[in-house]
Amino acid sequence: MSEPLHQNESIGIVTSGGLKENLHVRLNGTPQQVQEGSFIVIDSQDWKFYGIATDLQLQSIDPRYALEPSRARLPEELAGLLDRQTLYTNLVVLPALMLERGPEPDSADYSAWRRAIDSGDKEEPRPMPVKSIPAHHADAFLAGAGDVAEIFGKPEDESNFVIGYTREQDHPVCVNLDKLIQRSSGIFGATGSGKSFLTRMLLAGLIDHNRASVLVYDMHNEYGLDDTASDTGENVRGLRSGFGASKVQVVGLGGSATIRGSAPDFNLVLGYSDILPEDVELLTRELNLKETTATVLDALVQSLGKDKWFKAFKAMKRGATETTDGDKKVPAPDSVAFWANQNGVNVMAAEGLHDKLRRLFNKPYIVENPPADSIQALVEALKKGKHIVLSFGDYESDLDYLLVSNLLTRRIRAEWEQMTNEFRGKNGSEPRPLVIVVEEAHKLLNREMAAQTTFSTIAREMRKYYVTLLVIDQRPSQIYDEVMSQLGTRVCGWLGDEDDIHAVLSGLAGREALRGMLSRLQAKEEVLLLGWGVPMPILVHSRRYDELFWQDIKTSKKAGFDQAKVIKNLYGD
Amino acid sequence: MANDPQVNVQVGRLLRANTRACVAGCLPSQNFPPFGSLVSIDLGQEISAYGLVSDIHIDDDGLVRQLVTTPNISETVIQDNRVNRNVPVELSVLFVGHRSAGVISHRLPPRPPLSLDRVRACGEGDVCAFTSAGSLGYLRFILEAQDLPAADLLAAHLLQAGRAQRDHGDEQWFARAIDKVITQLRDDYVRLMPVLEALADVQRELGI
Incomplete structure (x- = not known):
C-alpha cells in the first residue's frame, strides 16, 4: 500500500461531490501518496477533468473501526485485510478545467470524432472551465508531464517560463x-x-x-x-x-x-518643476498634512504657476517680519505669511504646509536645475x-x-x-x-x-x-x-x-x-499560482534562483527546460 | 476426484429437506462428517446439491432415558445402545450451492433432495473444486443463516477448506475468503469482529 506510485497508476476513484462542494476521491493507498496542492487528473469516459487537491480526510465506514485499532484484537494479516476495507482516505479535489479527449483511439467512434474536428465541424478540444463533473468511480491520477504541459504549456514554447515544478513528480509548470x-x-x-x-x-x-x-x-x-x-x-x-x-x-x-x-x-x-501639487497631496499621511493643504496648493499654483510654485514656495521664509514706520511688525514680502495674505490664504495653513514641506525642500535629489x-x-x-x-x-x-x-x-x-x-x-x-x-x-x-x-x-x-x-x-x-x-x-x-x-x-x-x-x-519553497493568468490554481515548488538558473537563461534560453527530462516524463524510458 | 479416497463416502440418508436446508440421519457408528464440513447429495439428472453440516443432533430414546440414571453401565451396554439405537443421529445441512452438468454454482440447488437420498462427505478435491469456483459467493449462505452459530460454522468450514486449498497449493485462498467475509459483514461491526476473532484462531491453526 505504501509503494511509490507508477506513472499512470490510478490513485483512487471518484465517489461523490459536485461543482460547488468539490469532488471526493477515495484513495486506493495511504494518504501520504498525495499531498495537498497536487495536480489531479480524473478520467471519465470521453473527458478529462483537471483539479487541485485541497484536502485529505481520514474516513471509516463505521467510526468504531477507526476508534479501536484492529491490531489490538486481530493478527497482523487479518487486521490489514480489515483496515483495507474499512478505513480509507478521502481526497478532496477542487475541479478547475475539463477537456474533451474523445473516444479511445482504437475505438470505432474515434475516427468519426477526429474527422469532425479535422473538417471543422467540431472545434478542436481545449481545456475549459468545468461545467460538468466526472462520473461515479472515474479513476483519478496524479498529473503526468503531458497533463501539466497540456494545461500550463510546454516548457520549450518561447513564451512559457518555468516558474516551478509540481509537488510530487517534479513536472515543470510554466507561466505564459x-x-x-x-x-x-x-x-x-x-x-x-x-x-x-x-x-x-x-x-x-x-x-x-x-x-x-x-x-x-x-x-x-x-x-x-x-x-x-x-x-x-x-x-x-x-x-x-x-x-x-x-x-x-x-x-x-x-x-x-x-x-x-x-x-x-x-x-x-528631479527638478523643482517636476513636483506638482498632486505629488504633494498623496503624501498627506506621510507628511501629516491638513485638510487645508489642497486649498493652499491650489493658491500656490494659481499665483506662482504650475512649474514654479515649488521653487517659489521653498524660497519663502517662515515667520520673516519687518517693522513698519509705526513700529509695527508685519510679514516681510518674502515670507509665507505675506504671500498668504496677498492671496487670501489662511496664514497658519500656509505656514503649516511650508513647515511640513521642508522635508521635501531638503531632499538632495530635488534640485532647481538638474x-x-x-x-x-x-x-x-x-x-x-x-x-x-x-x-x-x-x-x-x-x-x-x-x-x-x-x-x-x-x-x-x-x-x-x-x-x-x-x-x-x-x-x-x-x-x-x-x-x-x-x-x-x-x-x-x-x-x-x-x-x-x-x-x-x-x-x-x-x-x-x-x-x-x-x-x-x-x-x-x-x-x-x-x-x-x-x-x-x-x-x-x-x-x-x-x-x-x-x-x-x-x-x-x-x-x-x-x-x-x-x-x-x-516557506521559501512553495508558491501557489492563481488567477486569470494561469489556467487553474496550482501549487508548485518554486525554482531555485541560483547560478544554475542563470546558466539555463544564458545557454538554453529556456530556463529550467531540460529536454531529456521532459521527454523522459512524457514517454518514459 | 475419482482418485480422492474420501469421495462418495456415504454418511447418511435424507430425512427431510426444504430448498435451503435438509436433515440427514445416520448411525453414530458411521464416521459422520464433522460440523462445518462439506457434503453433497446426488439429486439425479447430473445435479448434486452441496451443503455444510450446520448442526449435529443426537436425540434420546426410551432406553437411554432409563440407562442414563443407572449406575455402573457396562461398556457393552453403551456400545449396544450406540450401534443398535433406533433413533438416528441427525445431521442438519445448510445448502450452499450445487453442481449441474459439471458446472459448480454458488446458488441454491434447483430442488431439494428427496427422502432417503444418499448424503456423501466431500473429499479434499471436491472441497477445493467447490470453494474455488466463482468468487466465494456461497459464504453469504453461512453469514445470512438465522439461528445458526454463524461464526463457528464459518470457522469450521474455513478450517476444512483452507487446509484443503493449502494442501493443493493455494495459500492465498484463506486470505481471499477472509476478505470476502469482511466485504459481507463490514457494515455490521458488532457481528464482524467476533467472526474475525474466530477466524484468527483458524488462521493460527492453519499456520498460514
Missing part, C-alpha cells in the same frame, strides 16, 4: 509571459517567504523574454546589482549583473548616488526596450519612495497614453508594453492612497495603454480591494495572516478550498 504582461499581477508572501527571489526569477524571465520593458522601483536596492542572501550568506546575482548593462540599467536616485559603493548607469535627479532631464531619459530608455532598475540608494524612506515612484509613474502614464492614442490614430508605432514593478505596494495602493496615485489607475485601466503593474507585497490585505480584484496573475508564497489570505483569494472561484493551502505552504 505574454499573458502575464497583459494584466497587472502580484507576488505575495509573508516576510522571509522568498518573495524577492521569486521576483528576481520572474523578472529575469520577463527580461529574457523581452516582450515588455520592465521598470523596477527597487526600494531596498535588491534587484539591480549583486546582493548577499540574508540567510545563507551566498551571493545573489542581480539583474544587471545577469543580463549586462546593454539590457538592464541601474538608475540611482540623486546626483551622487551610489548603490552599495557602485556607480549606477545614470542618476535620477543637469539633464533624467526622467525623460529614463522614459526614453524604456521606450527603446531597455529595462530599468531604479535603486533608491540611501533614500529608503517611505517619503522618498512614495514621491519618486508616483511622480515617475505619472510621467510614464502620460507618455504611454499619448503613444497609444497616436498608434490608434495611425500616427505612430505600437507602444512597447511596460511592466512597472512596485515593491511594498500597500504603501501606494492602500485604500486611502489608491484613489490619488497613478498606480491604481494603471491597475484598473492601463492595460489598454500597454502598461501593467507587478505588485510585490507582504500585506495584500492592505491593498485596496478594487486594485486587488484587477490583478490577473497572483503568485503567492506563505501567508500567515487570515486577512492577507482572504485578500489574495478575493474574486477567485474555490477560495474556501484554497485558503488552508495558502497557510500551509512551505
